[in-house]
Amino acid sequence: MRSSIFNGQALAIIKKDIAxxxxxxxxxxxxxxVPLVLTVIVPTxxxxxxxxVPEETADFQKLLELMPIESQPREMPKTxxxxxxxxxLPIFFLIIPVMAASVxxxxxxxxxxxKRTLETLLYGPLSLKEIFYAKVMxxxxxxxxxxVLSFAAMLLxxxxxSGLLLGFLAAPxxxxxxxxxxxxxxxSLIAVxxxxxxxxxxxxxxxxxxxxxxxxxxxxxxxxxxxxxxxxLSGWLLLALGLVCAAAAALLLxxxxxxxxxxxxxx
Amino acid sequence: xxxxxxDHLSKTYPxxxxxxxxxxxxxxxxxxxxxxxxxxxxxxxxxxxxxGMLTPTRGSLRVFGLDPAxxxxxxxxxxxxVTEHAQMYDHLTGLDNLIFYGALFGLDIPxxxxxxxxxxxxxxxxxxxxxxxxxxxxxxxxxxSLARALLHRPSILFLDEPTSGLDPESxxxxxxxxxxxxxxxxxxxxxxxxxxxYAQEICTRYxxxxxxxxLAQGTLESLQARVGSGITLKLRLSSLPAFxxxxxxxxxxxxxxxxxxxxxEIPELVRQIAADGKDIFHVQAELxxxxxxxxxxxxxxxxxx
Ligand SMILES: Nc1ncnc2c1ncn2[C@@H]1O[C@H](COP(=O)(O)OP(=O)(O)OP(=O)(O)O)[C@@H](O)[C@H]1O
Ligand SMILES: [Mg+2]
Numbered sequence: 239m240r241s242s243i244f245n246g247q248a249l250a251i252i253k254k255d256i257a258x259x260x261x262x263x264x265x266x267x268x269x270x271x272v273p274l275v276l277t278v279i280v281p282t283x284x285x286x287x288x289x290x291v292p293e294e295t296a297d298f299q300k301l302l303e304l305m306p307i308e309s310q311p312r313e314m315p316k317t318x319x320x321x322x323x324x325x326x327l328p329i330f331f332l333i334i335p336v337m338a339a340s341v342x343x344x345x346x347x348x349x350x351x352x353k354r355t356l357e358t359l360l361y362g363p364l365s366l367k368e369i370f371y372a373k374v375m376x377x378x379x380x381x382x383x384x385x386v387l388s389f390a391a392m393l394l395x396x397x398x399x400s401g402l403l404l405g406f407l408a409a410p411x412x413x414x415x416x417x418x419x420x421x422x423x424x425x426s427l428i429a430v431x432x433x434x435x436x437x438x439x440x441x442x443x444x445x446x447x448x449x450x451x452x453x454x455x456x457x458x459x460x461x462x463x464x465x466x467x468x469x470x471l472s473g474w475l476l477l478a479l480g481l482v483c484a485a486a487a488a489l490l491l492x493x494x495x496x497x498x499x500x501x502x503x504x505x
Numbered sequence: 506x507x508x509x510x511x512d513h514l515s516k517t518y519p520x521x522x523x524x525x526x527x528x529x530x531x532x533x534x535x536x537x538x539x540x541x542x543x544x545x546x547x548x549x550x551x552x553x554x555x556x557g558m559l560t561p562t563r564g565s566l567r568v569f570g571l572d573p574a575x576x577x578x579x580x581x582x583x584x585x586x587v588t589e590h591a592q593m594y595d596h597l598t599g600l601d602n603l604i605f606y607g608a609l610f611g612l613d614i615p616x617x618x619x620x621x622x623x624x625x626x627x628x629x630x631x632x633x634x635x636x637x638x639x640x641x642x643x644x645x646x647x648x649x650s651l652a653r654a655l656l657h658r659p660s661i662l663f664l665d666e667p668t669s670g671l672d673p674e675s676x677x678x679x680x681x682x683x684x685x686x687x688x689x690x691x692x693x694x695x696x697x698x699x700x701x702x703y704a705q706e707i708c709t710r711y712x713x714x715x716x717x718x719x720l721a722q723g724t725l726e727s728l729q730a731r732v733g734s735g736i737t738l739k740l741r742l743s744s745l746p747a748f749x750x751x752x753x754x755x756x757x758x759x760x761x762x763x764x765x766x767x768x769x770e771i772p773e774l775v776r777q778i779a780a781d782g783k784d785i786f787h788v789q790a791e792l793x794x795x796x797x798x799x800x801x802x803x804x805x806x807x808x809x810x
Contacts, residue, residue, distance in 0.1 A: 250608030258596065354592040358653075361556060361591060362609040363582035500558045500577065 247364055248372040255376035259342050269341065273334045273384055277327065277392035282399060284322055288315050289403040315404050323396060324411045325469055331417055332462050334388055335426035336454075339381035343433035344446040346373040347503065352443060360500055367495045370434065374491060377430045378423075385422055413473050416480055424483035425461060429454055431491045438498055506570050508532040508661055508693040509555065513564035516550055524550040526717035527564065532710075534660070537687045537694040539704035541795070542714030548697035549588065551714075552665050555695070556586060569660060582610070585654030588665040592646070595639040599630055599649050602638060603656055610657035617656070624652035628682065644675040651679065655686065661693040662686075668703065676700075680707050701795040713799055720802050729793050732801040738763040738771065741787035746778055759786070 260266050292315075350356035359369065393410065400408050433450045440446035461483075468475045509532040516525040525547045532538050540548055553559040555568055557577025566573060573580045593602040600621050607617025625634050628648040633641065641649065647667060654662055664683065668676035684707045687694050698704050704711065705725065712722040721728060740761045745753060753761040765771070768790055778785060793801070 245611075246613075247609055247611055250605060253608075254594075254605050258594075261596070353595065354590055355594055357558070357588065358591040358593060358606070359609070360558065361581050361584075361586045362606070363578050363611070363657075364609065365578045368578075499560075501560065504558060 247362070248368050248375070251359070251364075251369065251372035252376040252379065255342065255346070255373070256380055259380060265341070269338055269380075269384065270387075272337060273330075273388040274391060276330045276334065277388045278395050280330075281322060281327065281392065281396050285319070285396070285399045285403055288318060316406055319396075319400055319404065319406075319408045320411075323408045324413065327392065328414065328417045328469060329462060329466055331385060331389065331422045332425055332465055333458070335381035335385045335422055336429040336458060338384035339377040339426060339430045340433055340447075340450055340454075342380055343374075343377035343430045344437055344440075344450050345443050346377060346434045347438040348440040348443050348446050349437070351503075357504060360503070366498050366500065366503070370438070370495055370498060371491075373437075374427075374430055374434050374494075377434065378427055381426045381430065382423060385418070385426070389418060411473075413469065413476055416473065416476050420480035420484060421465065421476065424480060424487045425458075427487035428483065428490060429458065431487065431494055435494055435497070438503060506534075507567070508534045508536065508569060509538075509695065510567040511551075511564070512566065514551070514554065514561055514566050515563040516547075516554055516559060517562045524717055525554065528714075528717075528719045529564075530712055530719060530722050532693060532695065534693050535687075535691050537684070537707055537709045538696065539708035539711040539795075540695060540697045540714065541699065541701055541704055541711055541799070543699050545716070546699075546714040547717040548699075548714060549665055552586070552588065552663050552695070552697060555663060556580060556584065582657075583660045584663060585657070585659035585661070586663045586665075587647075587650045587654045587667050588663075589669060591650065593638055593649065593653065596637060598635050598637050599625060599641070599645075600634040602649065603653060606653050607656050612657065620656055621652070624655055625649075628652050629678070643670045644672070647671060647675075647679060648682075651682065655690075655692075658690065659692065661695065663695045663697075665697045666699075667696070668698070668700065676703060683707055701799060705795045711795065713802060715803055721798075725795065728795070728798045732793060732798050735764060735766045735793075736768065737791045737793075738765050738774070739787070739789040739791060740778075740785070742778065743784040743786075746781040746783055748777065748781070765790075 259269070347356065350359060360366075362369075364372070397407050400406060432454060433446065436449040436453075437446040440449065465476070465479065468479055509530075511528050511530050514525055514528045515523065517523045528547075528551065540551065542548055550559065554561055554566060555573055557573035557580060560574045568580045569583060571579050594605070597605065600618065603621035603624070604614055604617045607621065608614070612620070622631070622634065625631050628651060630645060630648055630652070633645060638646070638649070647670070651664075651667060654664075662683075667683070668679050671679065680703055683694060683696070686692060687707075694708075696704065696708060710722070710724050711728060713720040713728075721731060723731070739756070740753070740763060741759050742761060743759065745755070745761055749761070749763065753763045756762050763774075765774070771788070771790060775785065775788060
């Protein structure tokens with residue numbers, strides 16, 4: 239199965255789905271705007287406060303005392319920036335990929351059904367498994383692209399602003415690697431797989447979106463809460479939790495591949 | 506190997522509606538088979554069974570030896586399907602649609618483009634190849650669907666009402682294309698329609714369906730022989746000779762219809778009428794059409810088809 243998964247035929251579906259989103263300018267902008275606000279505007283505001291109203295940092299001092307982080311008062315701005323970068327911003331990267339993928343994933347099957355193109359797709363020489371996999375991969379790859387773009391934009395803006403305004407560079411921790419390469423993709427894959435499943439069963443795009451919001455949002459919030467705590471505790475725990483999520487994602491995807499029949503899809 | 510084999514195929518929908526009832530038939534490769542019947546006869550259901558979109562309730566079926574219920578993707582690889590419900594992408598142009606479906610069937614882009622442009626020319630859509638589908642008319646969409654179904658050079662075409670919604674002229678064009686393609690590419694065609702008159706123009710063999718059951722199958726000649734209604738001779742004469750008064754039916758002034766059994770009776774009949782001193786203006790032998798046959802088999806009034 240694996241060898242046929244990334245064959246040209248499945249790739250054709252992935253490309254077609256991504257191109258449809260990207261070529262729809264309004265949709266694409268909507269897709270990018272929230273991630274950019276979260277990762278560029280939020281840190282910028284924080285930095286501007288640090289720079290222009292340093293007296294506000296007294297409040298942060300109290301916050302720092304609650305954190306398991308050592309800091310000298312002289313190093314305050316630096317500690318705060320690194321705190322922002324390494325403990326606060328990563329949380330965004332658990333949410334961004336899911337948000338970025340959800341619109342596309344929700345319409346993956348039911349969108350084609352509404353446009354009456356699903357049957358045509360099913361008459362192609364791909365098995366249902368391969369089509370399902372291609373649909374999941376299209377949304378997943380898009381979510382990862384948005385995630386990486388947001389990360390690059392965030393780091394670039396943060397370092398430039400920090401360098402110019404505060405005179406030093408922020409230091410990203412290695413946990414970022416874990417977040418970007420393991421935790422964030424795993425959570426995204428879980429969410430995308432579930433939403434594509436909703437989409438395959440739904441009768442309308444709104445149907446699929448509602449299922450996605452009401453069933454997925456609580457799970458997502460729970461996960462984000464867990465990771466926020468773990469982020470502060472230890473890198474090893476983060477790695478463990480990330481691996482658990484990745485395993486769960488793989489298992490979920492594998493089991494979902496066997497779930498569908500033409501008859502249920504075309505109902 | 507047969508192109509299609511249906512063996513006591515039955516399908517009952519979850520709601521309990523039996524749409525196909527123990528249908529058995531075979532298609533030889535290269536045949537243009539007309540699968541005919543009124544609304545609800547079970548034509549679309551049969552096509553969906555043949556493509557694995559539905560699983561049979563009873564009986565079995567094969568497409569070139571493959572079981573569509575077990576290996577639908579293998580059946581899809583060698584079949585092209587045109588149905589009302591299989592549309593393409595409105596936001597893509599005609600050619601881009603074909604390139605996408607070409608890729609889906611494993612063709613590279615230059616090859617898809619080459620084949621696509623050739624088919625678009627054959628379908629008289631070259632002018633619209635760079636127009637988005639949203640601006641296509643129903644007839645253009647139907648012809649593009651036919652191009653899509655042919656792109657991967659299938660061994661069998663399943664056409665479910667390929668001319669529904671088309672004006673007579675466009676329908677004629679599509680039928681001419683189907684006939685030409687079948688002849689040129691040796692492609693087997695399974696054509697579902699309730700337009701018997703059109704079917705008669707392009708099919709080599711027929712299956713007549715009614716409420717899920719196959720009433721009869723065969724060539725036009727064998728079906729004509731089966732209903733046994735023989736030939737109707739249409740005559741325009743100065744007046745009806747006395748020896749025909751019992752056998753002929755008057756259709757109007759000087760116009761008469763005379764049932765005969767074979768064409769061999771015609772020369773002698775004409776000689777007798779002339780010998781009787783009548784003027785003969787017009788003689789036309791009419792074989793029963795598919796419609797006549799269908800109505801003879803079902804005793805349906807003509808309007809129901
Ligand atoms: N999904 C379904 N669920 C339940 N019954 C169905 C379904 N699809 C079709 N039927 C029923 O099965 C019967 C055969 O339908 P089918 O669509 O095969 O007929 P058809 O010969 O294609 O008719 P038409 O000429 O109108 O297209 C009809 O009575 C129809 O109501
Ligand atoms: Mg039908």
